[in-house]
Amino acid sequence: MPRTKEIIKGCQNGDRKSQYELYQQYSSGMMAVALRYSKSTLEAEDILQEGFIKIFENIKKFRGESSIGYWIKRIIINTALNHQRSKLYLYPMVDVEDVKEGIESLSVGNLAVEDLMELIQDLPTGCQVIFNLYAVEGYQHKEIAKMLDINIGTSKSQYARARKILMEQLEKQSKWGNERFQ
């Protein structure tokens, strides 16, 4: 921890070495976050780059009230949301009425992270963003609605839709796996 404090202090003084150390420490984790909010590796790298530039620009404002990891993640998520916002504007999210709840939850325990990531990336942009914010980051629908300037109902229905698509995909994969090993 003292080392992290030193690195933060170095970054606050504009020391390039410290900035690189901070990047090394958090870039892999943040790349995984960026990937969840993007459609491709290239887009994720753009988000990561833009996010880290913002981090270094604003690190002087970091007061240590939360952990540096959490603070960095918040910035990366905000950057990702800004990236997706234009797409959300082009394809406005609407309430999804007919989401059936009949599909039972399937386990993702056996699924590799990369595969799960791909499934999330394949979701429609609106669903993808809301699913990430709700299911992974743990935000409430009220908070998500405020963040994305949408109705709470829209957030809920988009999440339900995302979950439905995921379940269907998992089910397909499960069937395909079973057939393959029979």
Added chain:
Amino acid sequence: MKDFNKDNFNDSIRSKFASAEVQPGNNVWEGIEAELLKQDNRSMHKKAAFYRNLAAAVIFIALISIYFNLQDFTFNKDQNSTLAPIEIEDQNDQTFLSDNDVIMAQPKAQGYNDNVDNFSGGTSENSTVAFVGNSDNEEYKVNEIPAIQDNQDLATVRIVANDNLASSLTKIDNITPDGIELPELNLEVKEVSYFAVSNLDKSKDKSGIAWNTNVNIGSGNFNPNSEITETPIFSTVSTLNNPGTAGRTTGEDASFNNNQEREAVEDLSSAPMQGNLSFTFGLNFGIILNEKWNIKSGIQYGAYRSSSLSSTVVRDRNSDRLYPYHGASSSTEISDGKVVNAISEYELYNDFQIVTIPLMTSYKVIDRKFDVSLVAGLSADFIIRNTLKGSSDQINELKFDQNDKQSYKNIFASSIAGIEVSYPFADKYAISVMPTYKRALSNVTTENATFNSMPAFVGLNMSLAYMF
């Protein structure tokens, strides 16, 4: 709607991603670093601009204060100047005000007060008439007093006080009839603006040939690519700052797209390089032909910088070292063993060291406290060094000296025009400020360059001259 968050699905997803890590590509950090460098440069430019403005303000204030201070201590040697009588209220606290508000002590003369009392006919016990003017040497020469009327023909009283003031006043006393009543002088002492036309003329004895010398410093904006006149395309040279050339090997592909090349060079002509702050200093010798004309020459050294954003580097295949790539100066450096690579955008600096030998003539159009002269001339400019460097530590410097084959000619001619405002002081010295515009008379690039250019330099020179 079912609250999905309460089931295990979200928990399992969350736990899956909790420790997920994916290694990003190396280009991400390069991009971040390039952007940070750009920001550093921007803040440096802001700081430089601040200090430049501060320096300009300090110089301006210093010039103004020098002007006012020197003006106060300069007295006219013109013996024919008119004297204006002023009334001094308190004889015991006698001071004079000059036209520049300089308080001068009243000349001490024996019997002065007694004589003055007589002179005024005793009508005003506490007032007297004093004479203020500019005197020659250390004596106060009183030449003429405005008329003191006596209703009759006593129009003017001339006083000559070459020996001393007391004796002059005695003479006045002798010729003034008893009982004459002198009119009360109601002249007010007023402050005179510093900017009023002064009668403190400068000597006009500079008609003969004289010599002077001066040292000067200057700063300005130099852009070697500001005046691109042509964009010739060569099949053996590569593009400039063109990201589309990633990984293209130069020198081995004669069939690459010339349109792309042309577009890149055309991009260049739409301001690829920006002039940065440059500095010059030098020593000049001049001949003052007459009051109006002056010819001077000398030697100047200048460090000029221009910059641009580049996204291409030259990579040495053997050493794997990176060098900045700029079509104007590095195209000849590229061989089969070197390739042009596209990277994240970085700032490219093109530094020139140029020695200049000017020959200038000036014509004085205003000859006042501040002289204003129009200056025009020619110069021979020698590029003694041309350096290309990137803002990143990973990019190595490229230096070209006079013996290296490079894109710029080692010598070129320029024309100079300017306006010189100078302030002579202490007889032999003059300080001056001269905004100048200098432009090459012909193309300064060699046939190796991808374009022709006639660079311009806009600068501000300050100089201190000594007149022999």
